[in-house]
Amino acid sequence: MEDLAQGVACVEASGCVGQCSKGPNGMYSEKSGAKGKITNKLNKYSKLTEMLNDVIQGFALDDLQSRVHKIKFAIRREENADTRMQAIEETLSSFDGQQKQLHPELVAQMLCLRSREMMKADPSAAYNDLRDALILRPDWPWAFVTLAQVLDNLHMPRGALACMQKAIEIGTGVDKNALTRGMVRLERKAADSKGPDVPPAGIEMDIRYIKEKSLAGGESQKQPKDKEKKEKGEKSEKSDKREKKVTKDGKEVKASKAKSKSKKDGSGKKEKEKANAEDAEKAAKEKLELEKANEMEPAAEAAETNDVPEEAPKTRQESKPKEEKKVPKPASEPKDGAENMVVKSVEAFKDIVMQKEVRPKNLEKAKSKDEKDKKKEKKKKKTKKKKPEKSDAAAGEYQDWQLRNSEWANHDCLRMTFACKGKASKSFESPIWHIDLAANIGEDGEEIQRSYTPLSNAEDYKKGVLVLLIKVYPTGKMSSYLGKMKAGDSILVSRPVATVDPQEYPEGAIMVAGGSAVVVALQVATAMLPQIADSFHLYLCNRKQPDVLLMDEFNVLLEAYPKFHMTNCLSQDQSPENPGGRSSWSSGRLNTELLSGAPQNLKVIMSGPDPLCKMVAQTFMEMGKQEDDIACLDTDLDDLLHPDGGEEEVLISKMKSSPQLPPAEKTEEQRVEVPRARIKASKSQVISIDSLVSPVIAKPVAGLGLFSSLFLCGCKPTDAFSEDIHEDSVKQKR
Ligand SMILES: Cc1cc2nc3c(=O)[nH]c(=O)nc-3n(C[C@H](O)[C@H](O)[C@H](O)COP(=O)(O)OP(=O)(O)OC[C@H]3O[C@@H](n4cnc5c(N)ncnc54)[C@H](O)[C@@H]3O)c2cc1C
Incomplete structure (x- = not known):
């Protein structure tokens, strides 16, 4: 969404919009923070663009943008790594010069995708791709987040931390809470490593902002300078070695000399020179952009020798001719229209970069003003002798909760009691709610989030008590992690998140729950039964009798509410002989006959x-029934019913037959200053309006106030509950 909205809107993360069963949702509002128009089921490329069309007047994509965004959408969802890589390479190689100049952001996005593919197998290539992406889009937080992952994989936690800080500082299109959590883990790693990062061979730390932080710190804070000196010495030795080339007569000479010799020999063809000149011009300009935009390490050796060392930042322009600084500027002597145009668009791009570069300074000003305001605020509070309010989790952050006790409720379900380490949130949006647990799991420390419906109630939560019933899957990432937790261990717990809104079911509902969804079913029944006009029908599906939990609680409800009907289905077992209570039991899988017993108006x-x-x-x-009458809490219903999806899913295969991207439609003259909206997407995101040059649309956006907001709720329903027969076929959706 953020990629699509670039130039017209900034997308930021925020909390849930409370419609998980219909997610992913998008929300647009006129005032930042206030809830506004919600669009449900944003699970297809076409739906995302429809929503942007709907809420942002003047939103438009040209053919090239549409095609590349569709390809990206498909690549992100493609399971086969080879196919993904092929599609990325094909797309990258199909950009022509004009397209690259007009839509540098698309090239950057593809480079970023490629770096994600390569970050494990070839981290230095991944690093170089991100570096190139940052040349094209110096203020793109996602490139910094990806770079953080690459550096983390390379055991360079300080560099990774600097990237995360930068991403948070820029702030658009990223989930700041998730990044902050990631930083906690990196800080731990940095503390453990006790010294500066050590870049492995092949990684040239040439983005100064990152380099400074990466190579500083710990006990060895003094070392970097010496190390740098030493490195520099080694570097110039190295570059000296590299500069040496072997002439025909077998003598080693400096590369520059070798080149002038070849010139004298007349071996250089005119065309080659021209191509070199163009390359050099381009490379020099790009290097300049990066140095300015990312405070790149200036190539000291190059300044001294007028040569660009071979180990200078590698863009995919490959090698840079040594005479590049002596080459007459093509801009002053345009050979033909096309050349002129390309040079012009490079200049235009440079302007954009420079303009963007201004932003952080403005941000700095804003920040220092903010800090002053905060100080004033603090002073005021001091004089009033008021203790500053402790923040709780209402803003969507996670808090540490400590495991106090856990016991097995049956052969595979754990009953776990947690206590909040701080002050728990008191904001509840729905009586049907759940929390998300987040933890860094596995060797890679991958952040996993899963939803759980508490057995305990809202009042308990407010007091800082949470009881969960967790079905432990031996292959499940979160549940097996929870299964291994010991009393005293902590985990991150979100604020309460609305699961469904009972107001949408005034008559009642038919609920089908499999396995551990029993907890959700109990909560839904408890919340709905007192207020529904008709009836509530629950089908609880389990494999065998010992899997059935919480029957005492259900029996209490069955006693209290005659409008509550419950059917227990045991797919691999006989019904109990004397089950007691009002619930009916059925042996065998849930079927059409049983389902048709419930009133069809619900x-x-x-x-x-x-x-x-x-x-x-x-x-x-x-x-x-219509699709709209059916809510699936765990998985997107559309995905379930139409697994082959829409046009974007077949796009990758189609690309092979027509790999050439359409020509760019707009020239840079068509780029106009437009107000920039602010989008909020969730796990959600807010749109704010700055004035930036938009490469996306030709018309100014009208009708967006300064605080217009669009929230995008990414509350993608998570995977399914266990219902016996299907266990292995359940796919993780989150
Ligand atoms: C609103 C909501 C509330 C929820 N409340 C609860 C709750 O109270 N208690 C609870 O235990 N879970 C609950 N869940 C499910 C929970 O969020 C996780 O999906 C579940 O714990 C599995 O996560 P995992 O990381 O362990 O497994 P994953 O790593 O996601 O899955 C790996 C493998 O584990 C197995 N597996 C995982 N999940 C299932 C499944 N559901 N059925 C069958 N096999 C599976 C499969 O073999 C799967 O391939 C809820 C989900 C939602 C959306």
Whole structure:
């Protein structure tokens, strides 16, 4: 979304918009922070562009942008790594010069995608791609986030931290809370490493902002200088060695001399020289942009010798001819129209970069003003002798909760009790709610988030108590991690998040729950039963009798509410002989006959493994229900019912037959100053308006006030619950 909105809107992360079952959702509002128009099910490229069209007047993409964004959408969802890489390479090589000049952001985005593919196998290539992406888009937070991952993989936590800081500082299009959590882990790593980062061979730390922080710190703070000196010595030795070339007669000479010799020999062809000159001009300009935009390490040796050392920052322009600074500027002597145009667009791009460069300074000013204001505020508070309010999790942050106790509720379900280490949030948006748990798991410390519906209630949460019932899957990332937690261990817990809005079910509902979704079912039933006009029908699906949990609680509700009907389905077991209570029991899988027993005017809520939810949705649709009448809490219903998706999914294969991207439609003259909206996407994001040059649209955006906001709720329903038969086919969706 952020890529699509570039130039017209900044996308920022925020909290949930409370419609998880219909997510991913997008929300646009006129005032930052206030809730506004929500668009549901933003799970297709076409739906994203539809929403932007809808809320941002004047939003438009040219053919090239549309095509590349569709390809990116498809690449991100493609499971086969080779296919992804092929599509990326094809797209990158299909950009022509004009397209690159007109849409540098698209090239940067593709480079970033490629670096993600290569970060494990070839981190130095991944680094170089990101470096090139940052030449094209120096203020793109996502490139810094990706660079952080690359440096983290290279065991360079300080450099990674600097990248994360930069991404947070720029702030658009990233989930700052998630990044802050990532920083905690990196800080730990940096503390453990006790010294400056050590860049491995092949990584030239040439982005000064990152380099300074990466090579500083710890006990060895003094070392970097010596080390740098030493490195520099080694470097010039190295570059000296590299400069040496072997002439025909077998003598080693300095490369520059070798070149002038070849010139004297008359071996250099005129065309080659011209091409070299163009390359050199381009490379010099790009290097200049990067130095300015990212405070790149100036190539000291080059300044001295007028040569660009071979180990100078590598763009994919490959090698740079040594005489580049002596080359007459093509700009002053345009040979033909096309050449002139390219030079012009380079200049135009430079202007854009320079303009963007101004932003951080403005930000700095704003920041120092902010700091002054904060200081004033603090002073005021001091004089009033008021303690500063401790922040809670209401803003969407996670808090540390400590495991106090855990016990097995049956053969695979753990009942876990947590206590909040700080002050727990008191803001609840719905009586049907859940929390998200987040933890860095596995060797890579990958951040995993999963949703869980507490057994304990809202009042308990406010007091800082949380009881969860967790079904532990041996192959499940989060559940097996939880299974290994010991009393005293901590985990990050989100503020309460709305799961469904009971107001949308005034008559009642039909609910189908598989396995551990029993907790969700109990909460939904408890919240809905007192207020519904008709009835509530629960189908609880398990494999065997010992899997069935919380029947005491359900029996209490069955006693209290005659409008509550419950059917227990045991797919691999007989019904119990004397189950007690009002619930009915059925042996065998849930089927059409059982489902048709519920009143067909009621809407459906499902939670469980994908195959179960898919079967239930299809059955109800055959009975005449619309997709809108069915909510799936775990997986996007559209994905379940139409797994082959839309046009973007077949785009990668189509690309092979027509790899050439369409010609760019707009010239740089068509770029105009437009107000920049601010988008909020969630796990959500806010749009604010700055004035930036937009490469996206030709018309100024009208009608957006200074605080216009668009929230994008990424509350993508997570994977399914266990319903016996389907366990292995459940795919992680989050
Ligand atoms: C609103 C909401 C509330 C939820 N509340 C609870 C709750 O109270 N208690 C609870 O235990 N879970 C709950 N879940 C499910 C939970 O979020 C996770 O999906 C679940 O714990 C599995 O995550 P994992 O990381 O362990 O498994 P993953 O790493 O995501 O999955 C890896 C493998 O584990 C197995 N597996 C994982 N999940 C399932 C499944 N659901 N059914 C069958 N096999 C599976 C599969 O073999 C799968 O391939 C809830 C989900 C939502 C959306």
